[in-house]
Amino acid sequence: MSGRRISIFGATGSIGESTFDLVTRAAPGTYHTVAVSGGRNVARLAAMAKALQAEVAVVADETLLPALRAALAGTGIEAAAGTSAISEAASRPADWVMSAIVGAAGLAPGMAALTAGATLALANKESLVTAGPLILATAAKHGGRILPVDSEHSAIFQALAGEDIAAVERIILTASGGGLRDWPVEKLASATLKDASAHPNWAMGQRITIDSASMFNKALEVIEAKEFFGVSPDQIEVVIHPESIIHSAVAFHDGAIMAHMGTPDMRHAIGYALHWPQRLPLPVKPLDFATLGRITFRAPDLDRYPALRLARQVMETGGMAGCVFNAAKEVALDCFIAGNIGFLDMSWLVEATLDRLSADNRLGKAATNLEDVLEVDQVARTTARAVALSRARS
Ligand code: NAD
Numbered sequence: 147m148s149g150r151r152i153s154i155f156g157a158t159g160s161i162g163e164s165t166f167d168l169v170t171r172a173a174p175g176t177y178h179t180v181a182v183s184g185g186r187n188v189a190r191l192a193a194m195a196k197a198l199q200a201e202v203a204v205v206a207d208e209t210l211l212p213a214l215r216a217a218l219a220g221t222g223i224e225a226a227a228g229t230s231a232i233s234e235a236a237s238r239p240a241d242w243v244m245s246a247i248v249g250a251a252g253l254a255p256g257m258a259a260l261t262a263g264a265t266l267a268l269a270n271k272e273s274l275v276t277a278g279p280l281i282l283a284t285a286a287k288h289g290g291r292i293l294p295v296d297s298e299h300s301a302i303f304q305a306l307a308g309e310d311i312a313a314v315e316r317i318i319l320t321a322s323g324g325g326l327r328d329w330p331v332e333k334l335a336s337a338t339l340k341d342a343s344a345h346p347n348w349a350m351g352q353r354i355t356i357d358s359a360s361m362f363n364k365a366l367e368v369i370e371a372k373e374f375f376g377v378s379p380d381q382i383e384v385v386i387h388p389e390s391i392i393h394s395a396v397a398f399h400d401g402a403i404m405a406h407m408g409t410p411d412m413r414h415a416i417g418y419a420l421h422w423p424q425r426l427p428l429p430v431k432p433l434d435f436a437t438l439g440r441i442t443f444r445a446p447d448l449d450r451y452p453a454l455r456l457a458r459q460v461m462e463t464g465g466m467a468g469c470v471f472n473a474a475k476e477v478a479l480d481c482f483i484a485g486n487i488g489f490l491d492m493s494w495l496v497e498a499t500l501d502r503l504s505a506d507n508r509l510g511k512a513a514t515n516l517e518d519v520l521e522v523d524q525v526a527r528t529t530a531r532a533v534a535l536s537r538a539r540s
């Protein structure tokens with residue numbers, strides 16, 4: 147069993163598929179797959195486990211264990227199910243672990259991988275928003291490393307290579323503006339699930355696509371950048387860049403700006419994290435400036451994107467506000483997907499949840515253990531659901 151030991155959590159999703167694509171292109175023997183996980187798609191999970199000859203495949207939904215067992219019968223691949231089985235698989239010794247589960251559900255497996263000393267390729271931005279100081283401290287304590295996979299954060303990480311963070315004047319996070327960026331603002335309230343589930347540039351999971359339309363995705367990313375790079379909130383600027391060619395940039399005190407450019411393909415960021423600290427060829431379309439012609443930028447309108455204002459509020463509040471923000475956002479998104487609230491009600495629901503919990507003294511300080519984070523996450527979800535229900539009744 148030679149090869150670099152890797153695991154992919156959230157393998158059946160958009161980031162997971164792109165990771166699988168890169169891993170399966172490598173020469174035989176390059177990688178040895180320890181674990182793969184998926185939410186509910188047993189057929190795809192089993193096919194990936196077989197193709198990668200993984201040691202274990204884990205499905206999040208426990209009722210699907212018999213189906214996974216049947217799909218893996220005779221292969222020698224272990225089948226497991228449930229959230230604790232995912233964390234157990236993440237704690238198995240590995241060199242490189244992809245964290246690509248969507249939502250706060252990705253936090254515990256990521257923590258388990260870091261505790262086991264793995265390098266964590268972190269697509270799951272919710273981990274840093276929910277428990278930034280804890281996850282960074284866990285990496286430091288166990289000698290693990292976090293490599294950002296969110297395209298913006300990968301871009302910033304690359305722009306910072308060999309630089310001193312003290313030389314940074316500001317970080318420029320680019321945003322495509324999402325699927326509704328050209329809608330008149332007064333029409334946004336009537337945006338349907340279908341309207342919000344289409345993205346002009348990136349093919350991604352449905353949840354992050356809707357979050358791009360509402361800019362909750364960019365709000366999470368602003369907090370993610372603050373946590374990961376340790377800059378102050380006022381050093382983070384968001385700019386709308388509809389073509390998604392500049393994936394983000396860093397402005398230094400000497401006036402120089404280093405930007406990462408490329409075609410909008412997540413395999414740039416995943417591949418960089420996979421091969422880091424090397425740069426190896428990737429199957430991405432080359433960017434041709436002359437064909438591209440031009441790229442454009444504009445400032446975001448905060449009235450149009452209340453999520454960006456809320457991100458500032460969350461960073462000012464500190465403590466566990468990020469955990470509440472993310473949990474409330476996940477509930478709001480569930481409600482929108484279920485058709486229970488409108489598109490603009492999502493930011494209203496998140497703000498109302500933050501307000502309601504602002505006096506809760508459990509939230510004042512950043513959490514130092516996973517249990518406290520998960521407790522606040524639950525409190526925030528319960529509160530957000532209650533707020534949503536009271537709104538539906540009124
Ligand atoms: P996705 O919905 O396509 O895939 C999510 C994966 O997690 C799937 O394997 C799904 O089965 C699994 N999953 C869902 N709920 C789960 C649960 N409760 N427990 C365990 N597994 C569960 O999502 P995606 O677009 O691939 O995004 C994954 C993560 O990467 C998110 O945190 C997202 O914000 C981040 N990200 C994605 C992109 C992108 O281009 N897709 C870009 C940057 C960051």
Ligand code: MG
Pocket residue numbers: 296297298367
């Ligand atoms: Mg991103």
